[in-house]
Amino acid sequence: MISSIAELISDRIGAMPAGERRAAQTLIANYPLIGLKTVAEFSAAAGVSSPTILRFVARLGFQNYPEFQSSLQDELAAQLQSPASRTLSPSSPGGGAVSPMLEATLDNMRETFRHLSDKQLADIVAKLADRRGKTFLIGGRFTDPLARYMAAHLAIIQPNVFHLAGQESVWRDRLIDMGKRDVLIIFDIRRYQDSLVRFAETAHQRGVQIVLFTDQWLSPIARFARHVIAGRTAVPSAWDSSAALFVVAETLIGAVTRQLEADSAKRIRELESLR
């Protein structure tokens, strides 16, 4: 079976005329980036003419040059998204149903954080730690627990943290309490829930700043969000994984706590004494 274009090339390079072979060698040597450039650049790099490049990709079985480029991009996407899985998977020979799941989850986390800059997190932390407004949290069917988890922690280190739960009509009415200074943290992954989108839209119209936790395909709520955290969710399971988002949530919780160091320490002592 042939899985990559590189293999396809080395498979057929023997049956190619000289010019196309030069094209093939140039592509292999600069794989795959030269193939993403224009035909003109590719041909210049290979030292052949444009038509030769086109004949080359045609011989590989592609209908046209864009189709060839799309294939290269898809390949690249798969490679970028699971950098470790191909190198690490042989290391765990046991092959129970466990390790693929773990490996995929670890990859997801690395990948999620790779797309997440310190700056972006710092902005969110600053917003959450700036206590002039209220913080609301809400989640979808499977992500509501994440909202709860985050709310449980944030509520300890600062006042005015509210988790929105229960029937839609209940939390929809809470919109009346939300304004410009407030922050709304929403968790929403596929399949995105209409009720949440509507809620987010209304909140946005009221000037509420929205922090969205979603998957890599971005919930439509991203449209209204001030900050978007896109977590990877793909795992070898019938379900999507929220683990990466969970870890981001924990990271934020930790960072906000550190930010509010002085205040939160006092608050925690006070809470202790209440028991």
Place this chain on the structure above:
Amino acid sequence: MISSIAELISDRIGAMPAGERRAAQTLIANYPLIGLKTVAEFSAAAGVSSPTILRFVARLGFQNYPEFQSSLQDELAAQLQSPASRTLSPSSPGGGAVSPMLEATLDNMRETFRHLSDKQLADIVAKLADRRGKTFLIGGRFTDPLARYMAAHLAIIQPNVFHLAGQESVWRDRLIDMGKRDVLIIFDIRRYQDSLVRFAETAHQRGVQIVLFTDQWLSPIARFARHVIAGRTAVPSAWDSSAALFVVAETLIGAVTRQLEADSAKRIRELESLR
């Protein structure tokens, strides 16, 4: 100093209008491949118009779209040529609060699964998939969301799954419904809650099989538990991390789903039709 376009974006995303921010977010979420496609595809993915994409790249300082794409390609080339740079880059900026947290969490997961045998997980899966009894889930102050998360999934693929929540008196009374064939999944990490321990003890006396999710120091409930999953919780934060337990939970959910493949598929179809 700004070395990558991703950093450049997160640096300026705050000063962008809504549409361009949306473009920025989709690029970060699908970095960098979406930026190598055509303006039309990029704009469609971001849900904005082509000119917005062009204004976006212009704001980043590029003269035109091709120049922007070249930059992305150069970046990609550098990244592909030294695969190690990807794993090293997060550690390079001096002490962002991010990577230590992530690294610790990843370590926790690896360590947690290292102490977890396939056999042990298989036993638990078999027990959960054996549907002659009921399944109850309950958690502590911070771990209740994990119980909810697991319950939300299990309840879809099989009947008789109950999450115990609310006031102590409420779920304590549910003990009357629990018997030998039933399973009780408890989440309990430091500081262990007395109420949970008492609950577990009573359930144990009634013959309920207990599956305990706890930390490496083991909740006292371990004494009554049939299966104990000990997750690592230490991270550089004021709080303990439940991420490792979360991943174990997701793994179990996935495994049980696979086990009940036929049944659950039918159930899910039936649920879909109810909507």
Place this chain on the structure above:
DNA sequence: CAAAATACGTAACATACGATACAGCGCTCC
């Protein structure tokens, strides 16, 4: 509340890109 400024999308435009027809050259085989 009004007015200005900013931002966004629609539509027309120009360019540059990929595709193709054709001619020249070299190679092989009779």
Place this chain on the structure above:
DNA sequence: GGAGCGCTGTATCGTATGTTACGTATTTTG
């Protein structure tokens, strides 16, 4: 050594792509 075939490059064409101008909607400011 000559005729035929195949490979390659030049030049041209059509089109898809990036670009820009302009009108409308939205937000901000006085």
